[in-house]
Amino acid sequence: xxxxxxxxxxxxxxxxxxxxxxxxxxxxxxxxxxxxxxxxxxxxxxxxxxxxxxxxxxxxxxxxxxxxxxxxxxxxxxxxxxxxxxxxxxxxxxxxxxxxxxxxxxxxxxxxxxxxxxxxxxxxxxxxxxxxxxxxxxxxxxxxxxxxxxxxxxxxxxxxx
Amino acid sequence: xxxxxxxxxxxxxxxxxxxxxxxxxxxxxxxxxxxxxxxxxxxxxxxxxxxxxxxxxxxxxxxxxxxxxxxxxxxxxxxxxxxxxxxxxxxxxxxxxxxxxxxxxxxxxxxxxxxxxxxxxxxxxxxxxxxxxxxxxxxxxxxxxxxxxxxxxxxxxxxxxxxxxxxxx
Numbered sequence: 001x002x003x004x005x006x007x008x009x010x011x012x013x014x015x016x017x018x019x020x021x022x023x024x025x026x027x028x029x030x031x032x033x034x035x036x037x038x039x040x041x042x043x044x045x046x047x048x049x050x051x052x053x054x055x056x057x058x059x060x061x062x063x064x065x066x067x068x069x070x071x072x073x074x075x076x077x078x079x080x081x082x083x084x085x086x087x088x089x090x091x092x093x094x095x096x097x098x099x100x101x102x103x104x105x106x107x108x109x110x111x112x113x114x115x116x117x118x119x120x121x122x123x124x125x126x127x128x129x130x131x132x133x134x135x136x137x138x139x140x141x142x143x144x145x146x147x148x149x150x151x152x153x154x155x156x157x158x159x160x161x
Numbered sequence: 162x163x164x165x166x167x168x169x170x171x172x173x174x175x176x177x178x179x180x181x182x183x184x185x186x187x188x189x190x191x192x193x194x195x196x197x198x199x200x201x202x203x204x205x206x207x208x209x210x211x212x213x214x215x216x217x218x219x220x221x222x223x224x225x226x227x228x229x230x231x232x233x234x235x236x237x238x239x240x241x242x243x244x245x246x247x248x249x250x251x252x253x254x255x256x257x258x259x260x261x262x263x264x265x266x267x268x269x270x271x272x273x274x275x276x277x278x279x280x281x282x283x284x285x286x287x288x289x290x291x292x293x294x295x296x297x298x299x300x301x302x303x304x305x306x307x308x309x310x311x312x313x314x315x316x317x318x319x320x321x322x323x324x325x326x327x328x329x330x
Contacts, residue, residue: 014318016311020289041322044263049286051264057179059193063164063204 003036010042162207170210171200174217177288178224184283185228187272195231199224221298225280263321270320271313277301278313285310 009026012018018026029035030046104110178199183192199220203210213219271282277299284295296303 014311014314016307016314020291023286023289041318041325045267045317045321048264048267052180052287055180055183056176057193057196059197061197061200061204063167063201 006036006039010039162210167204167207167210170216171203171220174220175200177217178220180287181221181224181280181283182228184271184279185225185276186231191231195224195227199227215297218294218298221284222300225299229276263325266321266324267317270317274313274316278309278316281306281309282313282317286314 006026006029009018009022013023013026026042027046027050030039030043031050035043104113175196179192179196182195182199183189186192186195202223203216203220210216271279274282280299281295284290284298285292290298292303292306295301296306299306301309
């Protein structure tokens with residue numbers, strides 16, 4: 001490369017008018033061992049540009065996001081639950097009628113059974129009510145407290161005098 | 162979209178995203194976090210990725226905005242940490258230091274540039290995007306990009322010259 005040419009390019013370079021190709025030519029020129037002494041100043045500049053370009057990003061990227069992971073396992077779990085449900089549901093399907101209408105096929109039997117149950121409930125209920133009868137005692141107690149009025153009468157007589 | 166498809170889209174420009182983040186945030190760790198964040202955001206919106214006209218340009222814009230947010234955040238304002246990327250023990254030879262020294266000077270000079278110019282230099286001189294792409298990424302017009310670029314280049318050259326001549330002239 002002719003020195004004259006380089007000087008021209010440098011001037012263009014400083015005005016920001018060089019093309020990328022011309023800049024590459026400059027970089028090549030200044031990467032040589034020997035450079036014209038008055039252009040020595042530019043050498044570290046271009047050397048720095050080339051060196052900086054070599055730097056690399058070495059940290060690794062944790063791209064496996066947590067989101068993807070959980071979704072996949074939720075899908076697996078859902079399928080497993082479905083399979084288990086289908087497996088256990090099968091025997092129930094054959095006795096479906098039994099579940100739907102109860103265990104009594106004859107309405108009379110059902111009526112008898114219901115009466116029996118209701119009788120039992122009322123029996124227990126009466127038992128409960130009978131225990132509440134003790135509350136009568138409280139009324140009796142308050143009746144006897146009526147005697148206290150007598151004391152009141154007596155004191156009123158005393159104070160009147 | 163599967164992981165592999167996503168990686169195929171992202172892989173070619175992930176380093177560019179990282180370098181842009183590092184240019185703005187300086188610290189390697191911060192830049193790594195930012196890159197991760199940007200790529201994960203892309204991944205979580207992967208259903209929309211087909212709608213983007215240019216995923217790369219879109220990601221670069223995203224990175225720029227993310228880094229600005231980071232810089233503006235309370236965290237960054239409460240605590241001023243000077244990020245140093247500590248090199249490990251392998252002591253380089255004196256000669257290497259001397260050679261590297263002026264290269265580091267360039268890094269320092271770029272660090273002092275205004276944010277806009279920093280971005281433009283990064284995208285043009287390091288990543289070699291064309292002006293239209295840069296204009297789109299940074300939401301500027303073409304001329305503004307060229308002006309910023311020209312100013313940045315001139316500043317770098319002037320500062321380099323003055324450090325070179327320091328104590329000599």
